[in-house]
Amino acid sequence: MPTSPARASALAPKALVDPESESARGGRLLRRAEPLIISLGALCGALLIFGLFLACDGLNPLDVYAAMFRGAFGTWFSFQNTLQRSAPLMLTALCTALPAQLGLVVIGGEGALVVGGVAAAVAGLAVSSSSPYTVLTVMLLAGAFAGGVWIALVGALRAYRGVNETISSLLLAYIAIALMNHLVEGPLRDPSSLNKPATRHIGEVNMLGAMPGLDVHWGLFYGVVACLAGWVLMKRTVFGFAAAMTGGNLRAALLSGLRVKRLMVFTCFLAGAAAGVAGMVEVAAVHGRANASLVAGYGYTGILVAFVARQNPLGVIPVALLLGGIGASGGLLQRNFNLPDASVNVLQGILFMVILASETLYGRLDVWSFARRANAAKAVSLRVAA
Amino acid sequence: MSAELGAWGVPLAVAAGAIRVSTPFIFVSLGECITERSGRVNLGLEGTLVMGAMVGYGTSYLSGSPWLGVFAAGLVGALLGGVHGVLCSRPRVNDIAVGIGLMLFGSGLAFFLGKPLIQPSAPRLPAIPFGFWSHTPQVEDALRVNVLFILGVLLAPAVSFALRRTRWGLIVRTVGESSDAARAMGYDVNRVRTLATMAGGFLAGIGGSFLSLFYPGSWNEGLSSGQGLMAVALVIFARWNPIRCLYASLLFGGASALGPALQAVGVTSGYYLFNAAPYALTLLIMVLSSSATRTSADQPAELTVAR
Numbered sequence: 001m002p003t004s005p006a007r008a009s010a011l012a013p014k015a016l017v018d019p020e021s022e023s024a025r026g027g028r029l030l031r032r033a034e035p036l037i038i039s040l041g042a043l044c045g046a047l048l049i050f051g052l053f054l055a056c057d058g059l060n061p062l063d064v065y066a067a068m069f070r071g072a073f074g075t076w077f078s079f080q081n082t083l084q085r086s087a088p089l090m091l092t093a094l095c096t097a098l099p100a101q102l103g104l105v106v107i108g109g110e111g112a113l114v115v116g117g118v119a120a121a122v123a124g125l126a127v128s129s130s131s132p133y134t135v136l137t138v139m140l141l142a143g144a145f146a147g148g149v150w151i152a153l154v155g156a157l158r159a160y161r162g163v164n165e166t167i168s169s170l171l172l173a174y175i176a177i178a179l180m181n182h183l184v185e186g187p188l189r190d191p192s193s194l195n196k197p198a199t200r201h202i203g204e205v206n207m208l209g210a211m212p213g214l215d216v217h218w219g220l221f222y223g224v225v226a227c228l229a230g231w232v233l234m235k236r237t238v239f240g241f242a243a244a245m246t247g248g249n250l251r252a253a254l255l256s257g258l259r260v261k262r263l264m265v266f267t268c269f270l271a272g273a274a275a276g277v278a279g280m281v282e283v284a285a286v287h288g289r290a291n292a293s294l295v296a297g298y299g300y301t302g303i304l305v306a307f308v309a310r311q312n313p314l315g316v317i318p319v320a321l322l323l324g325g326i327g328a329s330g331g332l333l334q335r336n337f338n339l340p341d342a343s344v345n346v347l348q349g350i351l352f353m354v355i356l357a358s359e360t361l362y363g364r365l366d367v368w369s370f371a372r373r374a375n376a377a378k379a380v381s382l383r384v385a386a
Numbered sequence: 387m388s389a390e391l392g393a394w395g396v397p398l399a400v401a402a403g404a405i406r407v408s409t410p411f412i413f414v415s416l417g418e419c420i421t422e423r424s425g426r427v428n429l430g431l432e433g434t435l436v437m438g439a440m441v442g443y444g445t446s447y448l449s450g451s452p453w454l455g456v457f458a459a460g461l462v463g464a465l466l467g468g469v470h471g472v473l474c475s476r477p478r479v480n481d482i483a484v485g486i487g488l489m490l491f492g493s494g495l496a497f498f499l500g501k502p503l504i505q506p507s508a509p510r511l512p513a514i515p516f517g518f519w520s521h522t523p524q525v526e527d528a529l530r531v532n533v534l535f536i537l538g539v540l541l542a543p544a545v546s547f548a549l550r551r552t553r554w555g556l557i558v559r560t561v562g563e564s565s566d567a568a569r570a571m572g573y574d575v576n577r578v579r580t581l582a583t584m585a586g587g588f589l590a591g592i593g594g595s596f597l598s599l600f601y602p603g604s605w606n607e608g609l610s611s612g613q614g615l616m617a618v619a620l621v622i623f624a625r626w627n628p629i630r631c632l633y634a635s636l637l638f639g640g641a642s643a644l645g646p647a648l649q650a651v652g653v654t655s656g657y658y659l660f661n662a663a664p665y666a667l668t669l670l671i672m673v674l675s676s677s678a679t680r681t682s683a684d685q686p687a688e689l690t691v692a693r
Contacts, residue, residue, distance in 0.1 A: 107486055162677050162678040171672075172669070174665040178658050181661070182662075303490075342495075342497035346494040350491065352487035355487075
């Protein structure tokens with residue numbers, strides 16, 4: 001291994017880590033399947049640890065998991081609930097996954113979601129007398145733009161002032177929530193919202209409806225399209241190649257004349273726009289107005305989705321389904337097993353830790369070539385000694 | 387009640403806040419300072435803080451001794467720090483990412499285990515009434531100082547001394563400046579870093595117990611709102627110097643008290659905006675103290691947080 005392997009490797013794409021490690025033909029197949037095997041293994045590991053946790057609580061883990069599966073994917077109704085929940089997760093996960101291509105760790109999706117939701121509500125109310133189609137388009141653009149600017153600020157601070165993007169994005173999330181509280185308590189408050197201050201309702205006709213044949217709103221479509229677009233952008237375009245180059249080796253990117261700073265700001269804009277659309281979907285399809293319900297933790301679960309998907313926009317789709325399912329089954333756990341609603345958070349936390357720990361397994365799964373490499377190294381050192 | 391003090395109530399309340407609200411900042415930032423000096427970042431101290439608050443409250447409730455609660459909170463913090471340290475010792479595991487994981491895990495676990503603790507009331511930490519000479523209730527109230535605050539103030543020079551003048555401090559700093567040099571001298575870099583993270587977690591846990599056992603003084607799920615994270619940012623602002631961490635914590639405590647203080651004297655219009663003051667202040671300070679082109683000379687060279 002070269003001298004400093006530990007630095008950025010957690011975020012580096014697999015292909016860049018060790019391109020010429022093995023010549024074995026079987027090794028190539030294994031390397032393709034490696035992320036899948038390790039991720040599934042980590043998922044099992046997390047379920048095992050959480051199972052021990054449940055067992056300490058006097059519950060049978062298998063019963064709980066069976067109930068969770070039923071609550072998430074068991075019936076058509078619960079599956080639609082899962083789909084509905086996974087839509088904002090896909091969008092907020094992109095908020096972490098896209099900047100990660102450049103080696104940035106942005107965790108402020110919650111803030112961009114809130115800002116996007118508020119902006120969408122304001123814009124929707126401003127044009128509420130137009131046709132529903134116009135209202136929704138304006139809301140979508142406003143949400144995407146506001147969320148994009150919010151995270152672009154994070155990228156700009158990083159690029160031009162060297163401010164750590166992880167901390168600044170999370171601070172901006174808190175600021176966004178305070179700003180929203182200020183607006184819905186004061187200037188934007190609907191006088192009829194007594195207990196829970198909110199903006200005025202955008203109007204039932206203007207709500208984002210269900211997709212044909214499903215009881216799931218169009219937000220899911222937005223999420224899937226955004227993930228596909230993110231994948232094409234990052235894996236199949238020159239822009240994505242430049243981003244991967246910046247993330248893999250910043251100095252090489254600078255030397256080859258890439259405009260790294262602009263790249264950072266623009267990628268962060270796209271990332272924030274995705275999360276902003278999540279906020280717009282929450283307003284337009286679920287709540288009808290912007291209020292504290294926007295702060296539902298989708299931004300934080302989105303971080304987890306992005307890391308479990310190893311920052312691959314395409315991988316975000318199935319992982320968001322999985323975590324949306326875990327979230328959807330939370331209510332059932334509360335009712336059937338008397339578990340606190342935070343048990344979903346515990347499972348998510350354990351899954352996060354195990355996934356990160358499993359990062360160390362990459363490149364070691366191929367037991368045969370691993371042993372062969374060790375032997376080769378031994379032979380070399382013997383030769384040097386002789 | 388604030389009529390007799392008038393507008394003077396605001397600076398007084400801010401000063402009182404600096405004393406009262408700053409204690410968790412002091413402990414978390416000193417802990418993070420030790421961890422970062424060894425070359426690792428633990429972003430998970432937010433989770434440690436919440437976990438410490440829950441365990442401190444629970445232990446105090448069950449045992450009847452708040453000091454036992456403080457100690458238990460520290461131990462749990464050290465345990466979480468140990469998890470971070472051991473995971474990050476594996477090759478290819480990113481310390482910032484593990485910190486984010488720990489943040490979610492710590493708060494989730496605290497809410498899970500702390501559900502039965504929301505109702506009962508546990509014995510609190512005592513306060514020393516330094517304001518006995520005054521007859522103004524606000525002044526008296528402001529000077530009811532908690533012992534943990536005094537401990538925190540004393541701890542800052544102690545940590546500073548330990549880092550600069552002791553063998554342990556030298557080892558920690560060597561590991562943080564050049565892991566190669568430390569390895570060449572025969573020190574186990576990962577072990578030193580894990581221990582430094584555990585020490586940081588211990589202090590952060592104590593900071594958390596202050597939240598539940600003194601101010602605000604009860605356990606609920608909205609107890610911490612980013613104090614742990616702000617403290618991490620504050621270490622960067624304090625340029626990895628424990629004494630400056632103390633000053634910065636006092637500044638932040640004051641900023642956090644601004645909103646409630648203004649509300650108390652009748653300024654209610656921008657209440658929620660003033661709640662954002664500490665976060666905005668943190669961000670502003672980070673913008674001012676960072677630079678895109680050069681890294682601070684005080685920054686431990688092995689640190690990845692402010693590349």
